[in-house]
Amino acid sequence: MEGVAQLRRQLVDYLTSLFQEGFLDNQFTQLQQLQDESNPDFVVEVVNLFFEDSERLLNELTKALDQPSVDFKKVDSHVHQLKGSSSSIGAQRVQNVCIAFRNYCEEHNIEGCLNCLQQVKQEYSLVKNKLETLFKLEQQLLAAGGSVP
Amino acid sequence: MYQIPADPHDRAGTCKILPTKRGIKADFARTNSDLLSGSVQNQVFSLFQLILRFEHQSQFVELKFAVGNRRCRCYVTTEIFTIFQLGAGLMMECNCIEPQWAGDDLLMKYQYISDFFIALAYFSIPLELIYFVKKSAVFPYRWVLVQFGAFIVLCGATHLINLWTFNVHTRTVAVVMTTAKVLTAVVSCATALMLVHIIPDLLSVKTRELFLKNKAAELDREMGLIRTQEETGRHVRMLTHEIRSTLDRHTILKTTLVELGRTLALEECALWMPTRTGLELQLSYTLRHQNPVGFTVPIQLPVVNQVFSSNRAVKISPNCPVARLRPLAGKYMPGEVVAVRVPLLHLSNFQINDWPELSTKRYALMVLMLPSDSARQWHVHELELVEVVADQVAVALSHAAILEESMRARDLLMEQNVALDLARREAETAIRARNDFLAVMNHEMRTPMHAIIALSSLLQETELTTEQRLMVETILKSGNLLATLINDVLDLSRLEDGSFQLELGTFNLHAVFREVFNLIKPIASVKKLPVSLNLAPDLPEYVVGDEKRLMQTILNVVGNAVKFSKEGSISITAFIAKSESLRDSRTPDIFPIPSDNHFYLRVQVKDLGLGVNPQDVPKLFTKFADNQLLATRNSSGSGLGLAICKRFVNLMEGDIWIESEGLGKGCTAIFIVKLGYPDCSSDPKLQSLPKVSTIIRQTSFPGLKVLIMDENGVSRMVTKGLLMHLGCNVTAVGSRDECLHLVSQKHKVVFLDVPLTGTDGFEIAIRVREKFAKRHDRPLIVALTGNSDRITMENCLRVGLDGVILKPVSVDRMRSLVSELLERRVLFEGQ
Numbered sequence: 001m002e003g004v005a006q007l008r009r010q011l012v013d014y015l016t017s018l019f020q021e022g023f024l025d026n027q028f029t030q031l032q033q034l035q036d037e038s039n040p041d042f043v044v045e046v047v048n049l050f051f052e053d054s055e056r057l058l059n060e061l062t063k064a065l066d067q068p069s070v071d072f073k074k075v076d077s078h079v080h081q082l083k084g085s086s087s088s089i090g091a092q093r094v095q096n097v098c099i100a101f102r103n104y105c106e107e108h109n110i111e112g113c114l115n116c117l118q119q120v121k122q123e124y125s126l127v128k129n130k131l132e133t134l135f136k137l138e139q140q141l142l143a144a145g146g147s148v149p
Numbered sequence: 150m151y152q153i154p155a156d157p158h159d160r161a162g163t164c165k166i167l168p169t170k171r172g173i174k175a176d177f178a179r180t181n182s183d184l185l186s187g188s189v190q191n192q193v194f195s196l197f198q199l200i201l202r203f204e205h206q207s208q209f210v211e212l213k214f215a216v217g218n219r220r221c222r223c224y225v226t227t228e229i230f231t232i233f234q235l236g237a238g239l240m241m242e243c244n245c246i247e248p249q250w251a252g253d254d255l256l257m258k259y260q261y262i263s264d265f266f267i268a269l270a271y272f273s274i275p276l277e278l279i280y281f282v283k284k285s286a287v288f289p290y291r292w293v294l295v296q297f298g299a300f301i302v303l304c305g306a307t308h309l310i311n312l313w314t315f316n317v318h319t320r321t322v323a324v325v326m327t328t329a330k331v332l333t334a335v336v337s338c339a340t341a342l343m344l345v346h347i348i349p350d351l352l353s354v355k356t357r358e359l360f361l362k363n364k365a366a367e368l369d370r371e372m373g374l375i376r377t378q379e380e381t382g383r384h385v386r387m388l389t390h391e392i393r394s395t396l397d398r399h400t401i402l403k404t405t406l407v408e409l410g411r412t413l414a415l416e417e418c419a420l421w422m423p424t425r426t427g428l429e430l431q432l433s434y435t436l437r438h439q440n441p442v443g444f445t446v447p448i449q450l451p452v453v454n455q456v457f458s459s460n461r462a463v464k465i466s467p468n469c470p471v472a473r474l475r476p477l478a479g480k481y482m483p484g485e486v487v488a489v490r491v492p493l494l495h496l497s498n499f500q501i502n503d504w505p506e507l508s509t510k511r512y513a514l515m516v517l518m519l520p521s522d523s524a525r526q527w528h529v530h531e532l533e534l535v536e537v538v539a540d541q542v543a544v545a546l547s548h549a550a551i552l553e554e555s556m557r558a559r560d561l562l563m564e565q566n567v568a569l570d571l572a573r574r575e576a577e578t579a580i581r582a583r584n585d586f587l588a589v590m591n592h593e594m595r596t597p598m599h600a601i602i603a604l605s606s607l608l609q610e611t612e613l614t615t616e617q618r619l620m621v622e623t624i625l626k627s628g629n630l631l632a633t634l635i636n637d638v639l640d641l642s643r644l645e646d647g648s649f650q651l652e653l654g655t656f657n658l659h660a661v662f663r664e665v666f667n668l669i670k671p672i673a674s675v676k677k678l679p680v681s682l683n684l685a686p687d688l689p690e691y692v693v694g695d696e697k698r699l700m701q702t703i704l705n706v707v708g709n710a711v712k713f714s715k716e717g718s719i720s721i722t723a724f725i726a727k728s729e730s731l732r733d734s735r736t737p738d739i740f741p742i743p744s745d746n747h748f749y750l751r752v753q754v755k756d757l758g759l760g761v762n763p764q765d766v767p768k769l770f771t772k773f774a775d776n777q778l779l780a781t782r783n784s785s786g787s788g789l790g791l792a793i794c795k796r797f798v799n800l801m802e803g804d805i806w807i808e809s810e811g812l813g814k815g816c817t818a819i820f821i822v823k824l825g826y827p828d829c830s831s832d833p834k835l836q837s838l839p840k841v842s843t844i845i846r847q848t849s850f851p852g853l854k855v856l857i858m859d860e861n862g863v864s865r866m867v868t869k870g871l872l873m874h875l876g877c878n879v880t881a882v883g884s885r886d887e888c889l890h891l892v893s894q895k896h897k898v899v900f901l902d903v904p905l906t907g908t909d910g911f912e913i914a915i916r917v918r919e920k921f922a923k924r925h926d927r928p929l930i931v932a933l934t935g936n937s938d939r940i941t942m943e944n945c946l947r948v949g950l951d952g953v954i955l956k957p958v959s960v961d962r963m964r965s966l967v968s969e970l971l972e973r974r975v976l977f978e979g980q
């Protein structure tokens with residue numbers, strides 16, 4: 001029981017820290033609420049889908065911004081998608097960078113866009129790591145016999 | 150008799166020249182007499198000419214004659230002859246030596262040379278003429294020139310040919326000479342005749358030239374004048390510009406003086422303004438003095454009157470008081486002085502073309518002085534300039550005055566605004582304070598009231614002694630009374646400050662009446678008062694209006710009827726008010742005109758109770774009116790009930806009044822209110838609506854078939870999860886075509902994710918709507934958007950969406966939104 005309680009506490013602390021540092025926002029909580037017996041792996045599924053989607057989008061963005069003449073419309077639509085996805089799961093920091101990214105797109109500012117792309121990639125990898133860590137903790141807790149809060 | 154020397158060429162013979170009365174007779178004696186022609190011998194020759202020619206073997210002698218300046222030669226035989234002096238005093242000397250250029254010959258030589266030069270000159274003149282005429286483009290008399298040229302040329306030719314005739318010459322030469330002379334004569338006569346015509350023309354040309362020169366001189370003068378005027382005009386414009394470029398009174402006047410001084414090179418320029426009293430003119434501005442001492446002159450001076458009476462600039466004497474600005478130095482002659490009036494316009498008198506009749510007739514005086522000791526005079530154009538400037542100054546001053554006025558007015562308004570604002574805020578604060586108070590009091594008061602009433606009624610249920618029961622009943626009654634009072638006060642205060650709004654809804658009118666009837670029946674039966682209810686058959690069952698307040702009103706009126714009747718019956722009638730019945734109402738200010746959408750309900754409650762004194766009727770509807778009737782009875786009634794009813798009835802665009810024939814004769818309370826007909830299509834729904842409309846919020850929607858369209862995979866999944874959590878049967882699609890393909894009438898709701906920019910999602914909505922032409926079958930279309938601005942809302946409304954939900958949405962919110970959507974079939978909410 002000690003282990004489970006400790007694991008639980010660890011999980012809760014970790015999750016709280018994620019919220020406090022702004023990696024996740026309320027939307028993630030909503031997602032967690034949607035998870036129930038009929039849909040036990042809802043959050044994991046959504047997050048994995050998010051990872052796939054984002055990776056694809058980031059590749060597309062890199063390619064698009066590498067072009068000698070950048071098609072800002074395409075870039076904008078990709079960023080929009082990314083923004084939508086990140087807001088759907090509550091990846092707050094990614095979402096914020098996307099907003100800035102879109103502004104640069106509107107101004108047709110390539111420098112700004114490239115900067116933002118870097119930032120987005122950074123934020124995405126950060127949040128990905130965090131979420132993966134979170135899921136691992138959850139798995140550990142479940143394996144130890146506890147229940148996810 | 151002269152002896153003529155012999156020809157060195159060996160001539161022989163003698164010639165005797167004898168003067169006769171008629172001329173000269175030449176007598177020849179020859180050795181060869183056949184040399185002489187018979188015509189020559191013994192012939193008398195004229196003085197002019199004696200030419201004897203012998204062509205035979207050069208045996209001749211020359212005879213030379215000088216007649217006047219004509220010389221003549223003749224050749225005769227070698228003997229010398231002498232010629233006598235003729236009777237006319239003519240001396241003739243003859244030297245018959247041919248090549249001898251003696252004294253006579255000098256003259257001849259000069260003649261020769263002169264003739265040559267004459268000829269030269271005569272030939273060169275036409276050349277010159279031709280040359281110059283060719284150079285000049287215009288010469289109208291070419292023909293004359295030709296003639297003249299010919300004339301000259303021939304003269305020259307004549308003279309030239311003359312050169313040959315000095316010596317003995319052949320007949321050809323003589324012929325040529327003669328021809329030339331004849332031609333010359335002809336041409337010169339012709340030219341002379343032509344000149345008779347030409348010379349007057351040429352003279353007239355000359356006259357015209359002179360005339361033109363005069364004209365040119367005159368035009369020059371006029372040009373000078375115009376230029377001067379133009380200068381003046383420019384000065385005026387510049388002056389005006391300077392004057393009008395500022396709206397400050399002081400600057401305007403100062404600038405005027407400075408500019409005038411500069412333009413007209415004045416010595417001094419001064420402005421006298423009328424004082425407040427209007428009796429004096431005060432020296433306000435001068436050009437040279439920086440701070441004029443307050444000279445004043447009375448306004449009634451003759452010179453001042455003279456200037457004020459005309460709108461022109463008037464020359465005044467330099468010695469008059471207004472012009473005597475400097476101490477007189479005595480030595481110099483002061484320059485001419487001109488004064489002009491400057492109208493000070495009242496704001497309301499500002500007419501554009503209509504200076505003369507000014508009601509206030511306030512003028513300022515502008516005095517201008519030319520430099521002394523100069524001989525300058527005031528010219529007309531300068532005077533005009535001064536007049537124009539004076540007018541402009543008047544206009545500029547009035548503008549400045551208007552500006553000042555408007556600034557003042559604006560400042561005043563601003564102050565007033567600030568004060569009003571403050572007052573408004575205070576009033577608002579007061580109202581808010583009152584409302585807060587009421588709200589608090591309302592709650593605070595109701596809570597204990599609730600406790601009192603509830604517990605007292607509970608207490609009533611328990612075992613009590615009669616005494617106790619009585620006490621509890623009293624407590625209950627008082628509690629109810631108090632509760633009613635509290636409610637009434639709250640209602641009234643809400644009604645008073647106009648923040649009250651009717652809650653319109655569709656309800657069952659008949660049911661309302663029935664309920665009132667049911668409520669009042671027990672009380673009435675206790676008092677043994679039969680109550681009857683008559684509803685007109687054409688009274689609609691379902692109407693639109695404020696059910697609660699209508700019931701309250703009816704209840705109040707009926708309650709009053711019951712309260713104030715000791716005996717008799719109470720009848721309640723309700724019917725649709727027709728125009729005729731409306732006319733006899735006591736309220737002429739309502740003109741109820743029933744239309745398709747609404748009708749007027751008339752309710753009459755008649756009782757045979759105490760009645761009311763007709764004089765007291767108006768008082769009934771005022772709040773807290775001291776109604777003696779109420780006071781005499783220990784009835785429960787605050788004075789508020791009817792007042793509140795009146796307010797409600799007025800809000801329903803109707804009226805309420807009481808008719809009574811007097812005390813003890815009962816009274817009838819009548820009110821008319823406007824109610825609406827409900828919409829036909831919502832009829833079926835009404836059947837399913839419960840009598841009391843309370844909205845049941847569903848917690849889950851089992852089996853509710855919905856369709857989600859979202860292009861973003863993650864977002865789609867989240868929304869799907871959300872709806873599934875709420876129990877819906879969710880179909881999720883990622884593209885528009887799939888959406889159109891899959892949507893069917895089984896789906897109750899379609900959720901469309903609308904991107905922030907663009908209106909693509911709306912197209913889908915239109916397509917889906919088109920797919921389902923029949924309204925009640927079609928699924929509800931709701932947009933999910935992150936954009937909350939008005940434009941998106943308007944677009945949604947425009948394309949006919951049934952609802953808009955703002956992202957992000959939580960589970961609870963989604964739950965309540967969906968239930969509201971299903972309930973109302975429309976959902977437009979803000980964030």
